[in-house]
Amino acid sequence: MRVSTAATWSNALNNLMKSQERQNKANDQVSTQKVATDLMGYGRSSEIIAAYQASASRINSYVAVNKSVAERLNSQDLALTTTSDAAANGKESIMNALASNSGASLMETMQGAFSIALQGLNMEHHGQYMFGGGNDNKDPVTVATLSELAATNIDDVFANGNVKKSSRIDASTTLQTGFLASDLGRDMMQLFKDIQEFNNGPDGPFGTQLTDAQKTFLTEKSTQFSAVYDELVEQTSLNGTLQKRVETSQAALEGQASSLNELIGSRTEADMAKAYSNLQQAQVSVQASAQVLADLQSSSLLNLLR
Structure with missing residues (x-):
């Protein structure tokens, strides 16, 4: 043995x-x-895998930004639509008064339109004012009623900052996606203010039967409300264009991320x-x-x- x-x-x-x-x-x-539990286990492929992973991480960060921007733009679309609805309601209130030759309910319906404008201009998204311009300590529009508006200088009606939100949606593209309450609402607030001041003035108040002076005034304001509405619709359309741009960017980035994940998987799985x-x-x-x-x-x- x-x-x-x-x-x-x-x-x-x-x-x-x-x-x-x-x-x-x-x-x-x-x-x-996985082929290995760390990069060292992949030998010569480790540097290539590390480069792929770094690229994927960077692209995924842009995907997250795009999703966040898309959510904000969706909320912004609602705010802009609400604000433009206020202008449409303001004009409709005037047209109804002219059609019936009565202003008995005009100021009540005008206050309703004004309240809708406040909802749109002061709308929030995740605790930040949509049109606050970086100032989140105060409502962008500081007055709550037509009476307060009439007693306030138009320059003091808005408390928003001047910073329009911008977002970098990919390595080479930065979009300005923000709007300011003062830019969107100044002309409409001036119209509401004019109507309230007219109602308080010598040619007011609007009663059960409109005077010739009141008809002339309201006809002019109706035309101006139309112009304000058209401008707000244009801003809403611009927001829609931004939404489409972000949607396209996100789809492209997700495609790149998918391709990189496949490349990484081919070497690591x-x-x-x-x-x-x-x-x-x-x-x-x-x-x-x-x-x-x-x-x-x-x-x-x-x-x-x-």
């Missing part, structure tokens, strides 16, 4: 350790579905069929190596001398 030597023991132990390493690697691939096969082979190899060590132990010189 051959007696095992130190060299034989060392060789058998080394084989066992290598088998265990192969088993651990195969087990990691099966559990993670394990061949699961091969991984399972390697694991089975490694397990058999470990068992065989362990058996060799057990056989060596049983044939050691010490056991023979007993």
Whole structure:
């Protein structure tokens, strides 16, 4: 019977350790579905993978920005539509008064239109005023009623800042997406103010029967409300153009991110069929190596001398 030597023991132990390493690697691939658990495990491909991952991370950050901008523009569309509705309601109130030759309910309906304008111009998005221009400490429009408006200088009606929100939607494109309450609402607020002051003045108030002076005044204001409405619709259309631009950008970025993920996956994702096969082979190899060590132990010189 051959007696095992130190060299034989060392060789058998080394084989066992290598088998265990192969088993651990195969087990990691099966559990993670990745070729390796860190970049070092990818050898020469590690630098390429790192570059792909950096690009994917950068693109995903732009995707997140685009989603945030898209949400804001959706809310902004509602605010702009609400503001333009106020101008339309203001004109409609005047037209109804002219059609019926009565201003008995004109100021009440005009206050309703004014309140709608406040809803649009003071609308918030995630706790920030949509048209605040960077000033979130105060409503962009500071008056709450037509009476307050009539008593306030038009320059003091607005408390918004001057910063129009801009967003960088990709590596080379920055869009100005913000509007200011003063830019959007000044002309309309002036119309509401004019009507309230006229109602308070010598040719007012508007009563059950309109005077010739009142008809002339209201006809002029109706035309001006139309112009304000058209301008607000144009701003709403511009917002829609920005929405489309962001939507297109987001789709392109998501396509790039998908392509990069596929490239990363082609280099990092394990061949699961091969991984399972390697694991089975490694397990058999470990068992065989362990058996060799057990056989060596049983044939050691010490056991023979007993």
